[in-house]
Amino acid sequence: MMTYRIGIDVGGTNTDGVLLDREMNVIHSLKTPTTTDVETGIYHAVHQLMKASHIDKEDIAFAMLGTTQCTNAIVERKKLNKVAVIRIGAPAGMAIMPLTGVPEDLRSILDNHTYIVEGGHEFNGDVISALNETELKDIAEDLKGKVDSIAITSIFSPVNKDHESRAEEIFRDVMGDDIAVSLSSEVGSIGLLERENATILNAAIIDVAKTTADGFEKALMNNGIAAKVFFCQNDGTLMSKAYTLKYPILTVACGPTNSLRGASFLTDNKDAIIVDVGGTTTDIGVLVKGFPRQSSIAVELGGVRTNFRMPDINAIGLGGGTIIRIDGDSFKIGPDSVGHRLQEEALVFGGTTLTATDVAVGLGVVKLGNPEKVSHVDKNLFAAIYGRMVEMVEEAIDKIKTSATDAPVILVGGGSVLLPEQIQGASYVLRPENGGVANAIGSAISQISGEIEKIYSISKDNRQEILDKAKQLALTETIEAGADSNKVEIVDMESIPLAYLPGNATRVKVKAAGDLALG
Incomplete structure (x- = not known):
């Protein structure tokens, strides 16, 4: 039996689909409009x-x-959960309140049930003050x-998460196992406010994730497909439905x-x-050893400063549906777009809105729709607009590069x-076959990953033994998540000495990835 x-x-504009065979050959690909x-x-x-x-x-x-x-x-700011924000850190952690710096419109949705209770740890893992279990109850x-949904954040919980774990037990005992609980030690890294914000956002989108996951399963079921379902995460690997609902x-x-x-x-x-x-934006990222380069700084999401894992992406408001406004000899490109309505609203398709696609068609860069519909626009003006569009992409590429040397661009x-064959800053430009659905192909070929992050006491004598043990834990977790045991490998590893902890304490982080087990 062939496995597909x-x-x-x-x-935001299109839903892309692709069908791959066992050898990862593209059997068929397509684009359909995204529905509400x-x-x-x-x-x-x-x-x-x-x-x-x-x-x-x-066979799927x-x-x-x-x-x-x-x-x-x-x-x-749509379809968000009703979240309770619990910070474990009184009296030390009361100088800045939760959700400080979060945009007002989002704060008004989330800031209805916020509490700070006694507890938390020092940077060396020692208790600041005892956890107030009575108040939590x-x-x-x-x-x-x-x-x-409950978002629980304790001071220095990435070093010691005991108080967060105990708080979760208390909320489940009182409110039942169905209550969604997000722990900051599992979501973000060191940095209380950014980690707390990431945890609150995670707690706020659990229902959205559930609706999406259920919709995916239902869409497959209604097509008579009983396949094993996975969801893509932002490091280029897959996660199960249960994991997705915990860490959306x-x-x-x-x-x-x-x-x-x-x-x-x-x-x-x-x-x-x-x-x-895409239809609305152009996203520019960097591949390192086949995986996206991760951002090393705090990331803003919907105006909220967070510090959870994110790929380093530079997004600009330029896409096929980007609206172009002309005023005499001057023009403005976007950032708004007609999105999935491109085939109704663009001039070359009989619409009334001038888009980036119309500019490319007018200059003969691409053959789409009816070029006669844009023949009335001055070609010199189109050339100036197109030149600026290419410049926008070149500037965005320049910003994401870490050196001045030219690099391959795909x-x-x-x-x-819409883009030309030659781009400044590129050593060469590739436009692969099926590149229009590269995102769907990326989801289909994704691997399973496993990651462990632990603090060990490492000396010169036991260093290699402990690192080998950490690697094995990551490999085991990846295999248990559904990877083929013959095709797993360590893809990232770092060990950081924690100078503020006694006994040569070192934080070891290991990530493994592997192909899906086909059996």
């Missing part, structure tokens, strides 16, 4: 894939979904029926990540700059046809 896999990527309820768009994509490929639905072994739904919920009783924040920016991974796969290039041109995404 479906990859779906739900963007995600499920319908996914259903159409899967239905058309199956219809066009004539594959027996019983895996289905992977990458989605921007959680990101959009945060940015648009009272808070849990008070919150019954008022919230559906890790799906944020998985769309650009999937495009980077897809571009790497399509060109067999593991170190390059990827330019992903163009992917449905709007990549």
Whole structure:
């Protein structure tokens, strides 16, 4: 029996789908408009894939979904959970209140149930003050029926998470096991306010993640497909539904990540700059050894400063549907876009809005729609607009590079046809076949990953033994998550001495990744 896999990527404009065989050959790919309820768009994509490929639905072994739904919920402030914010850190951690610096519109949604209780740890893991369990029980009783998600953050919990774990036990005892609980020690890194913000956002999007995950499963089921389901996370690997519902924040920016991974796969290039041109934005990222380069600074998400793991992506407001406004000899490019309405609103398709696609068609860069519809616009003005569009991309590439030397550039995404063959700053430009659905391909070819982060007491004598043990733990976790035991490898490892902890304490972080087990 042949084993196939479906990859779906739900963007703001299009839902892309791809069908791959066991050898990762692209059997069929397509784009369908994203629908308001995600499920319908996914259903159409899967239905058309199956219809066009004539594959027996019983031969579909895996289905992977990458989605921007959680990101959009945060940015648009829609469909968010009712969250209780619990900070464990009184009296030491009361100088700055939770949600300080968060935009007012988001704060008004989230800042209804905020508490600071006694507890927390020093930077060396010692207790600052005892956890006030009585107060936590009272808070849990008070919150019954008022919230559906709890965000718990304790001071220096990445070093010692005992108080967060105990607080979770108390809330579950009082409010039941169905209550969603997010712990900051599992979401962010050192830095109380940014870690707390990331945890609150994670708690706020759990229902959105559940709706999306259920919609994906239902869309597959309605097509008669009983495949094993996985969801894409923003480091280019996969996670189970249960893991996704616990850490939905890790799906944020998985769309650009999937495009980077897809571009790497399509060109067999593991170190390059990827330019992903969509309908609304162009996302630019860097491939390092086949995986996206991670951001090393605090990341803003929907105006909120956070410090959870994120790919280093430079996004600009330029895409195929970007609206161009002309005023005499001057013009303005975006940042707004007609999005998935491109085929109704762009001039070359009979619409009334001048878009970036119209400019490219008017100059003969790409053949789409009816070029006669833009023949009335001055070609010199079009040339000036197009020149500025290319400059925007070149400037964005320049910003993400770490050296002045030219680097390979891979163009992917449905709007990549708008860009020229030569780009300043590029040693060469590749435009791979099937690059228009690189994001869906990235989701389909994604690997399973496992990661461990522990603090060990390391000396010169036991260093290698402990590092080997940490590697084995990461490999085991990856295999248990569904990876093929013969195809797992360590993809990242770091050990950082903690000078403020006694006994040669060292934080060891190991990440492993491997192909899905096909058995």
